[in-house]
Amino acid sequence: MKHKKIVFVCSGNTCRSPMAEAAFRKELKRRKISWYKVQSAGVNAKEGTPMNPEAQKALSEAKIPYSESFKSSLLTQKTVDEAMAVICMTRDLCDLIPGKSVMSFYELTGKDIPDPFGQGIDAYRVTLRNIRECIPTIISRLGLEVKED
Numbered sequence: 001m002k003h004k005k006i007v008f009v010c011s012g013n014t015c016r017s018p019m020a021e022a023a024f025r026k027e028l029k030r031r032k033i034s035w036y037k038v039q040s041a042g043v044n045a046k047e048g049t050p051m052n053p054e055a056q057k058a059l060s061e062a063k064i065p066y067s068e069s070f071k072s073s074l075l076t077q078k079t080v081d082e083a084m085a086v087i088c089m090t091r092d093l094c095d096l097i098p099g100k101s102v103m104s105f106y107e108l109t110g111k112d113i114p115d116p117f118g119q120g121i122d123a124y125r126v127t128l129r130n131i132r133e134c135i136p137t138i139i140s141r142l143g144l145e146v147k148e149d
Contacts, residue, residue, distance in 0.1 A: 003035055004037070005038075005084060006083065007079055007080075007083045009097065010040075012045050013045035015052045018072075019128050020131045022065065023059075027136075039079075041075035052124075075097065087108065087138065088103070090104060090106070090115075
């Protein structure tokens with residue numbers, strides 16, 4: 001069975017979307033939901049940039065595993081076309097991406113995820129908490145729950 005792709009998108013792919021990728025992957029694993037590949041990208045990403053250290057710290061504090069070798073990726077049309085869901089952190093990012101699978105956190109959960117860049121570790125902690133609070137709703141809205149027979 002081929003894995004279905006879920007892509008989280010922000011601007012630079014160093015803060016919000018990598019945190020969402022890691023948190024979503026952890027929750028899918030905890031729920032034993034497989035056959036989904038989770039990744040992240042940025043609409044203005046500089047390829048190969050490491051994850052923001054404050055994003056890493058927030059993930060570590062929350063005991064959410066992430067790849068130490070994470071490098072940012074620029075969102076491509078190929079990635080959008082291959083994804084079952086492209087989830088933008090804010091509504092305005094959706095306007096930049098053509099594709100039927102493109103949706104926003106707001107569309108799915110009623111909440112945008114603003115960029116914490118340059119605001120200190122507390123902003124990253126709040127951002128991660130907001131992302132994590134939205135994940136159960138996203139899983140439900142995408143129909144990813146494991147069905148009991």
